Amino acid sequence: MVNDSSQRPSPEQLLAQIQLEERRERRGKLKVFLGYAAGVGKSFQMLDEGRRRRERGEDVVVCATQPQYPAEIQAILPRLEVIPALKTGESESIDVPAVIRRHPQVALIDGLAYDNPTGSPNAYRWRDVEQLLEAGISVITTVNLQYLEKLRDEVERITGKRAPYSIPRGFLDSSADEIVVVDAPAIESLLHGATPADRAARLAEQHKLSRLRELALLVAASVVDHQLESYLRSHGVDQPWGVQERILVCVTPRSNAAEMLESGRRNADRFQGEFYVAYVQQPALSQEDRAILQQNLDYARKLGAQVEILSGLDAVDALLKFAHQKGITQIFIGHSMREGGWRRLWSNQVDRLIHSAEGIDVVVYPH
Amino acid sequence: MSSSIHINRDEEQTYGQSGRSQLKVFLGYAAGVGKTYRMLEEAQQLKRQGKDIAVGYFEPHGRKDTIAKAAGLELIPRRIVAYRGGTFQEMDTTAILSRRPATCVVDELAHTNVPGSERSKRWEDVQVLLDAGIDVMTSMNIQHLESLNDQVFQITGIRVRETVPDWFVKSAAEVVMVDATTGALLNRLKRGNIYAAEKAQRAMENFFKESNLTALRELALRQTAHELELREIASASEERRPQQEPSSASPSSPKATIDRILVYVCADASTAMLIRRGRRMADYLGADCFAVSVIPLRDHSRLPKQDRDAVAKHLNFARNLHVETRILEGDDAAETIVDFARRNQITQILLSRRNHSSWSRLFGTDLILRIVKEAKDIRVIIVSERRRSNYTPAHK
Numbered sequence: 235m236v237n238d239s240s241q242r243p244s245p246e247q248l249l250a251q252i253q254l255e256e257r258r259e260r261r262g263k264l265k266v267f268l269g270y271a272a273g274v275g276k277s278f279q280m281l282d283e284g285r286r287r288r289e290r291g292e293d294v295v296v297c298a299t300q301p302q303y304p305a306e307i308q309a310i311l312p313r314l315e316v317i318p319a320l321k322t323g324e325s326e327s328i329d330v331p332a333v334i335r336r337h338p339q340v341a342l343i344d345g346l347a348y349d350n351p352t353g354s355p356n357a358y359r360w361r362d363v364e365q366l367l368e369a370g371i372s373v374i375t376t377v378n379l380q381y382l383e384k385l386r387d388e389v390e391r392i393t394g395k396r397a398p399y400s401i402p403r404g405f406l407d408s409s410a411d412e413i414v415v416v417d418a419p420a421i422e423s424l425l426h427g428a429t430p431a432d433r434a435a436r437l438a439e440q441h442k443l444s445r446l447r448e449l450a451l452l453v454a455a456s457v458v459d460h461q462l463e464s465y466l467r468s469h470g471v472d473q474p475w476g477v478q479e480r481i482l483v484c485v486t487p488r489s490n491a492a493e494m495l496e497s498g499r500r501n502a503d504r505f506q507g508e509f510y511v512a513y514v515q516q517p518a519l520s521q522e523d524r525a526i527l528q529q530n531l532d533y534a535r536k537l538g539a540q541v542e543i544l545s546g547l548d549a550v551d552a553l554l555k556f557a558h559q560k561g562i563t564q565i566f567i568g569h570s571m572r573e574g575g576w577r578r579l580w581s582n583q584v585d586r587l588i589h590s591a592e593g594i595d596v597v598v599y600p601h
Numbered sequence: 602m603s604s605s606i607h608i609n610r611d612e613e614q615t616y617g618q619s620g621r622s623q624l625k626v627f628l629g630y631a632a633g634v635g636k637t638y639r640m641l642e643e644a645q646q647l648k649r650q651g652k653d654i655a656v657g658y659f660e661p662h663g664r665k666d667t668i669a670k671a672a673g674l675e676l677i678p679r680r681i682v683a684y685r686g687g688t689f690q691e692m693d694t695t696a697i698l699s700r701r702p703a704t705c706v707v708d709e710l711a712h713t714n715v716p717g718s719e720r721s722k723r724w725e726d727v728q729v730l731l732d733a734g735i736d737v738m739t740s741m742n743i744q745h746l747e748s749l750n751d752q753v754f755q756i757t758g759i760r761v762r763e764t765v766p767d768w769f770v771k772s773a774a775e776v777v778m779v780d781a782t783t784g785a786l787l788n789r790l791k792r793g794n795i796y797a798a799e800k801a802q803r804a805m806e807n808f809f810k811e812s813n814l815t816a817l818r819e820l821a822l823r824q825t826a827h828e829l830e831l832r833e834i835a836s837a838s839e840e841r842r843p844q845q846e847p848s849s850a851s852p853s854s855p856k857a858t859i860d861r862i863l864v865y866v867c868a869d870a871s872t873a874m875l876i877r878r879g880r881r882m883a884d885y886l887g888a889d890c891f892a893v894s895v896i897p898l899r900d901h902s903r904l905p906k907q908d909r910d911a912v913a914k915h916l917n918f919a920r921n922l923h924v925e926t927r928i929l930e931g932d933d934a935a936e937t938i939v940d941f942a943r944r945n946q947i948t949q950i951l952l953s954r955r956n957h958s959s960w961s962r963l964f965g966t967d968l969i970l971r972i973v974k975e976a977k978d979i980r981v982i983i984v985s986e987r988r989r990s991n992y993t994p995a996h997k
Contacts, residue, residue, distance in 0.1 A: 265782070305649065412782040414781060414785075415822065417777050417778040417779070417780065441833065444829060444832075448829050451826035452823070454780065458822060461783075462816055465812055465815060569977050584973065585970050591954075591985065595983065595984050597982045597983075598980065598982075599980055600976075
């Protein structure tokens with residue numbers, strides 16, 4: 235049971251919130267163009283945005299570029315001011331002191347995931363960016379999926395390769411105000427890289443790129459989902475609301491839990507949704523029933539469900555109350571397998587649940 | 602007991618297959634995210650590569666940057682159409698066909714042509730171009746996708762009238778997301794880059810609310826990921842086909858058993874939503890989908906005319922979404938449906954919670970509960986219209 239006063243922030247929390255907001259206001263804003271491979275058009279989109287901002291009168295400066303650009307980008311660069319990077323042998327790094335002295339409103343940095351040459355004040359480029367943000371300069375930058383520490387394992391599973399650099403988990407979560415996904419078909423990004431000669435290798439490569447592309451889209455979607463939730467919370471809407479599916483599987487000692495649980499898991503995965511399993515406490519369970527129930531709940535936990543034991547005089551009320559609290563979109567229930575009077579009681583409960591679950595889909599599973 | 606008197610088998614289109622020519626869809630989540638700009642940028646690149654490209658239709662909306670992007674591209678003049686004392690400009694499909702570029706840019710796929718046009722929807726014009734072997738690049742917003750119509754209504758409270766059927770988008774070789782942050786979009790709107798000032802103000806109070814835009818953006822990202830996944834699955838099975846491998850040989854096969862979905866069609870207005878859900882589920886699961894209605898045995902006139910018309914309309918809608926339709930005869934709807942489901946190895950039955958028409962009164966009130974009771978061996982899904990509800994528990 236959620237207590238209303240527990241949702242109201244304490245004075246300390248409010249103060250911390252205000253300090254955070256003040257700090258945020260002084261800080262520059264970070265906008266990240268996220269792509270899944272080289273050649274999807276991140277640099278173009280970023281530099282073109284810089285050009286448009288400059289034409290609108292914003293003070294925009296380019297602080298880091300990539301070594302080679304196609305014609306459409308070369309057409310933009312002359313229309314932007316560039317602060318040359320520092321060169322150390324083959325590698326380049328941002329001239330942070332020069333940028334801070336020049337103090338533009340917006341710094342464009344093509345390629346966030348670089349290590350700085352040894353001996354640089356900051357070992358990583360993302361630390362340079364942090365420094366610029368702290369100095370009140372907004373940064374627009376580009377990054378590929380595989381350089382995010384958060385996604386390294388997943389990317390490695392797809393590509394079999396581990397990226398040499400990484401942006402730490404916390405950096406994007408806490409610093410990035412905006413994230414934009416740069417999407418393009420895998421076949422097009424393939425044309426930019428070294429294209430494998432034989433057809434099978436090419437198809438395999440295209441398949442890998444497609445999976446990375448899907449990952450980029452879903453990562454962006456989940457970032458957006460968090461934004462939506464915090465927006466709604468800050469506007470006093472506490473009910474989870476959006477495009478995510480939230481699935482609640484109701485188990486009883488005798489429901490065919492395995493099929494429902496597996497299906498719930500699959501559905502939640504497919505829709506990138508949340509997956510809950512609930513059991514409403516019943517009095518006087520036989521030992522056998524308790525064992526089966528335990529087995530079902532263990533299996534639910536194994537499948538990664540958030541398991542809730544509910545109590546209440548009325549099972550249907552308890553389930554629906556929980557469902558509305560969590561913003562459940564689908565309830566899975568099973569026909570009971572039990573014979574006799576209890577079955578009639580259960581089927582009566584199923585009927586009532588169907589009747590009362592306004593706004594929620596009810597999925598009744600066969601034996 | 603029941604007999605099937607109407608069979609409609611649409612030819613199923615597979616993902617990314619639209620004959621020889623290719624369709625590429627730029628998908629956005631609102632006006633102003635930069636779909637047209639991106640499409641024209643790509644057209645310019647193709648032109649630089651020496652490709653034969655023409656713009657069949659583009660909507661500048663007075664946006665300076667977009668207009669600049671079109672410079673140097675061949676524009677095929679629009680057709681001027683007179684209607685009810687006004688003049689309208691439409692894409693000139695005939696002129697495009699006679700010009701016959703290799704690739705044609707067509708903005709605003711969901712557009713409805715002015716009455717009296719040869720085809721009522723722009724996507725139908727695009728189909729004609731594709732059939733003629735012309736590649737098409739086009740743009741649309743997520744809220745115009747037919748199967749998401751209910752979800753978009755639930756998010757925004759706005760019922761989008763102009764829709765593009767999912768099977769058409771499905772036929773595209775590529776669906777590309779054109780992303781922008783909601784903050785950037787709102788700034789563009791405030792600067793007057795999207796609409797004129799007065800319209801912009803109205804837009805911000807309605808559709809362009811930040812929460813709406815954020816939810817639509819998420820929807821568009823997920824839909825693009827989903828479209829990509831469908832194409833991956835299709836191309837993977839395409840790859841397997843030549844070797845005649847049994848499907849069970851692939852461990853990553855998305856489903857072990859073939860699902861068959863039945864959507865119960867009645868006169869109730871919620872049936873349209875149900876059909877969309879069925880279509881969407883079938884796409885996700887790679888399942889067969891049937892839209893089935895039941896009419897009283899022998900004496901069809903026992904149904905009020907307006908109900909018969911509504912059912913006919915729903916069945917027609919199902920056919921438009923490439924869902925197979927069946928009309929069954931039977932005096933007991935629940936029994937007829939369950940009987941049909943058993944004989945056709947249906948694995949899931951979709952029913953709508955709102956079912957209070959004279960139709961259901963005619964067949965007895967609680968069709969849902971009876972089907973749940975009868976079809977114990979089949980999964981029954983009772984679909985709700987997604988709205989925020991005010992549930993009050995009976996026991997405090």
